[in-house]
Structure formats: C-alpha cells, structure tokens
Amino acid sequence: MYRITSLFTVILLWRSFVVQAQVDTMSYTFNLNDCIQYALTHQHDMVNAGLDKAYYYEKIKESRGKLFPHADINGNFQDNLKLATSLIPDIANGRYDVKIPVQFGTKYSSSISGQVNQTIFNSDYFLGLKASKVYGSLGEKSYTRTAIETRVAVTKAYYAVLVNEENIRLITANQLQLKKTMEDTKARYEVGVAERIDVDRIMVSYNNVVTQMDNQQRLLAYSLELLKFQVGLPAEATLQLKETVKDFPPEQGLKDTTDYLVHDRIEYSQQLTQIDLNRLSLKSKQLSFLPSLSAFVNYGFNYFSTQFSDLYKKGYGSSALGLTLAFPLFSGTERIHQVKEEKITLQKSLNDLDYLGQQIKLEVKNAFTQYQNNMALLNTQKNNITLTQGIYDRIVLKFEQGVSTSLDVISAESELKQAQSDYINALLNALVSKIELDRAMGKIKE
Structure with missing residues (x-):
C-alpha cells in the first residue's frame, strides 16, 4: 500500500510539473485583429453570451415541443x-x-x-412559438452587442499598451540625452571647466528620469495584464504585440458624421425586437377569449x-x-384590463425607441466633438514636442559651450518632459475617441 501511494504521489507531481511547464511556455504574438478574434472566442463575457444564445435556441425548441403529443402513465394502489x-x-x-x-x-x-x-388549437401555443423565435432573435442581438463591447474594450486596452510603449520610447530618448549631458558635465568638472553644482543638478534630473522609466515599465506591465484580461488569455501567458502606435494614426478618422443611421446601432435593433415582443404579448391577451381544443385517447386496467x-x-x-x-365565457373584467396594460407597455416601448434614436444622435455629436477636440489637441502637442525638443537641444549645446547654465538645461528638460506627457495623453485620448466615435455611429460590427 505504501508503494502504491508513493507511486501515485510521483505521478501527480509529474503531471503537475508537465502542466506547469506547458503553462510557462504559453507565448502569444498578436496584432489587434488577433487579440479581437481570440477574445471573441475565449473572453468571459463572450463565452457567457454564446451560452445565452444556445439557451435561447433551446427555448425555441421547447416552444415547438409543446405542439407535439404528450403522453402520461399513471398508477394507483389503494388499501x-x-x-x-x-x-x-x-x-x-x-x-x-x-x-x-x-x-x-x-x-x-x-x-x-x-x-x-394532442393540442389541436390553442392561441397561446402558436403565439408562444412566434414569441420564442423573436426571443431567439433577441439572443442573437445580445450576442452581437457583447461582441461589439468586447471589440471596443480590447481595442482600448490594446491602444493603452501601444501608448505606454511609445511613452517608454520617448523617456528612453530623454534618458540617453540626459546621460550624455551628465557624463560630459562630469568630464568638464574633472578638468575644472564646470562646477560641482552643475553635475549635481543634472544628476538629480537624470535620477528622476530613471525613476520615471521604472514607473512607466510597471505601468506597461499592468496595461499588458489588462489587455490579457480583456482578451481572455491566462494570466500566466506572455503576450507580445506585433504593431506600434504608428500603425494606428488617429487622423485617419471621419471628416463628418453624415453617413450613419440610428438603425446601425445594435441597441436600436434590440429595442425594435422588444417592440415585437410587446406586440405579441398584446395579441396574446386580445386572443385569450378564443377556445382551446385538444384530443385525447387513453387505456387502462x-x-x-x-x-x-x-x-x-x-x-x-x-x-x-x-x-x-x-371556452372562456367570462373572466370578470380581468382580461379587459390586461389588454389595456399591454397597450400601455407597447406605447412605452415605442416612446423608448424614439427616445433612443435621439440619444444616439446626441451621442454621435458628442463623440464627434470629442474626437475633433482631441485631434486638435494632439496636433498642437505634436508641434509642442518638436519645439521643446529643439529648445532642449539648443540649450544643451549652449551649456556645453559655456553660454547657458545648468538651470537652463534642467528647465528645458522639464518642459520637454511635460510636452511629452501632454503628447502621450493627447495621443491616447485621440485613439480612444476614435473608437468611441465608431461605436456611436454603429461602425463596429460583430
């Protein structure tokens, strides 16, 4: 028994080692489309949406099954x-x-x-069959809406990673420039051309850039984890991206919003389906006065x-x-009021459809306004980062020539960092506002 237990333990440890080795070697290299396609199959909400769609299909089959014959066997014993x-x-x-x-x-x-x-005629059964088909359509549209939301969430997370990588690229360039200036200043100090205070000031700025780089690396790692979560990848997997932020120029956006229809939004289509369901519910109450007819045959001992x-x-x-x-001859006034209730519900759903159309139009205007503002700000920040980079380079050159002071270098470096930070924020906002505009106009499909 001891040998069997030991062997069983060894097998479990070996299997866990193999599984862990497989997990450790999971590596993915995706572009944006790869991330979206993987998410549409593996992401939690998409998996549940697929199950909901399958559930709606079973409800349709359930409604059809009510029209088939029903058989029962009953037994009784009595003392x-x-x-x-x-x-x-x-x-x-x-x-x-x-x-x-x-x-x-x-x-x-x-x-x-x-x-x-065997049911021969029952208005509720036949209307229920129609309603189940509409529910099936509603399930399809709910799945599509989840797919659209997943595309948006994955795209935003993907952009966040790319922007963080771009920020690291800019910080790396700053770090290299400042490191060179620091080394040159140290060399000048050693030969008595520069003062110790110049070395210390530039070293303080360099240390800040190093800390900024460490912080940005941690932010990049977190943004990658967030992207894996949105995609549905295991947390233990490694993910590398094929593209850079330059592959997604936000200026390639829409010049206007004249080529969209409110019907393109999945939410509008879902509301239309809800109206169909309310109409069927009203019809069911209106036809509840009709008789029901069924046939039966039995045999027993x-x-x-x-x-x-x-x-x-x-x-x-x-x-x-x-x-x-x-034949339901009289049911008080209950049926009359039920019909009126269903009419009120139907009218509310029609009002909601009109209100939703207005909301979508307003949302498109707001998204387009945000996109235009962010693009204008992004273009400004692009110019600013070019100007501040030029200022910084000239100040460093003057400092090396002994014309400017270390304070001038520190000030120019601070302005450059601020311009780069503003550029990164503007870039991310422009990319996000572009995807939000596409979503608002119904341009993002399943």
Whole structure:
C-alpha cells in the first residue's frame, strides 16, 4: 500500500510539473485583429453570451415541443382499511322504506392507465412559438452587442499598451540625452571647466528620469495584464504585440458624421425586437377569449381483490377517445384590463425607441466633438514636442559651450518632459475617441 501511494504521489507531481511547464511556455504574438478574434472566442463575457444564445435556441425548441403529443402513465394502489358504508333500501325483504347499511368495494384496489393528449388549437401555443423565435432573435442581438463591447474594450486596452510603449520610447530618448549631458558635465568638472553644482543638478534630473522609466515599465506591465484580461488569455501567458502606435494614426478618422443611421446601432435593433415582443404579448391577451381544443385517447386496467396476493391476477380494461373543448365565457373584467396594460407597455416601448434614436444622435455629436477636440489637441502637442525638443537641444549645446547654465538645461528638460506627457495623453485620448466615435455611429460590427 505504501508503494502504491508513493507511486501515485510521483505521478501527480509529474503531471503537475508537465502542466506547469506547458503553462510557462504559453507565448502569444498578436496584432489587434488577433487579440479581437481570440477574445471573441475565449473572453468571459463572450463565452457567457454564446451560452445565452444556445439557451435561447433551446427555448425555441421547447416552444415547438409543446405542439407535439404528450403522453402520461399513471398508477394507483389503494388499501381500503375500512370500506365506506352506504344506506340502501331493503329490497331483498321487500321493505323499500327501510334503509340498511351496505359496504361496497374490496379491501385492495389498483389501476394503471396511459393517456395521450394532442393540442389541436390553442392561441397561446402558436403565439408562444412566434414569441420564442423573436426571443431567439433577441439572443442573437445580445450576442452581437457583447461582441461589439468586447471589440471596443480590447481595442482600448490594446491602444493603452501601444501608448505606454511609445511613452517608454520617448523617456528612453530623454534618458540617453540626459546621460550624455551628465557624463560630459562630469568630464568638464574633472578638468575644472564646470562646477560641482552643475553635475549635481543634472544628476538629480537624470535620477528622476530613471525613476520615471521604472514607473512607466510597471505601468506597461499592468496595461499588458489588462489587455490579457480583456482578451481572455491566462494570466500566466506572455503576450507580445506585433504593431506600434504608428500603425494606428488617429487622423485617419471621419471628416463628418453624415453617413450613419440610428438603425446601425445594435441597441436600436434590440429595442425594435422588444417592440415585437410587446406586440405579441398584446395579441396574446386580445386572443385569450378564443377556445382551446385538444384530443385525447387513453387505456387502462383496474384491479380488485380481497387478498393482496390475488390483486393483479385479473384486470378489467377500459379505454376512451375524445375531444376537450374549453371556452372562456367570462373572466370578470380581468382580461379587459390586461389588454389595456399591454397597450400601455407597447406605447412605452415605442416612446423608448424614439427616445433612443435621439440619444444616439446626441451621442454621435458628442463623440464627434470629442474626437475633433482631441485631434486638435494632439496636433498642437505634436508641434509642442518638436519645439521643446529643439529648445532642449539648443540649450544643451549652449551649456556645453559655456553660454547657458545648468538651470537652463534642467528647465528645458522639464518642459520637454511635460510636452511629452501632454503628447502621450493627447495621443491616447485621440485613439480612444476614435473608437468611441465608431461605436456611436454603429461602425463596429460583430
């Protein structure tokens, strides 16, 4: 037993080692489209949306199944501990005015019967079948909406990684420039051309840039984790991106918003489907006065005996074939008010559709305004970063020539960092506003 247990433990450890090795070697190199396609299959919300769609399909089949024949088998056993007593006239003795007690039946009785029912006409069944198809359409549209939201979320996370990488590129360039200036200043100090205070000032700026780089590296690592989460990749996997931020110029956006329709938004289509459901619900209440007709056929056996051991030795068969018609003549005023309630619900859904159309138009205007503002700010920041870079280079050159001071270098470096920070923020905002504009106009499809 000890050897078996030890062997089993070794097998478990080996399997866990193999699984861990497989996890450790999971590496992905994706572009944006790869990330989106992977997310549409593996992301949590998409998986659940797919299950919801399958659930709606099963609801359709369930509604169809109600129109098929339904069969039941029923069994019964009864032990009459004390038979009921009835009073009947004393016919045997000719005393019709005298009642005598009599017990009918046997101590044991049993029955087995089967019945098949088939609905011939029922308005709720047929309307329910139509409603189930509409629900299926609603499930498809819910899946599409989740897919669109997933595309937007993955794209935003992808852009965040690219912008962080661009920021690291800019910080790296600053770090190299400042490191060279610091080394040159140290060399000049060693030969007595520069002062110690110049070395210290530039070293302080360099240390700040190093810390900024470390912070940005951590932000990049977090943005990658967020992207993996949005894509649905395991946290243990490694992800590398094929593209850079230069592959997504935000200026390649829409010049105007004249080529969109509110019908392009999946939310508008979902509301139309909801109106169809409300119409079917109203029709169901309006047709509730119609009769329902069904057919049935049954067959069974009855068993009787005074002894339990003889109960099932002989059975008495019975069978019936017939129709059942149910006609709701009067149900008070309940049905009248139910119809009115459904009409009110339908009117509300129509009002919601009109309101949603106005919301979409306003949302498009707002998204386009934000996009235009962010693009204008991005162009300004591009110019500013070019200007501040030129200023910084000239100040450093003058400092090396002994014309400017270290304070001038520090000030120019600070202005350059601020310009780069403003540029990065403007770049991310422009990219995000572009995807938001596409979403608002219904340009993002499943």
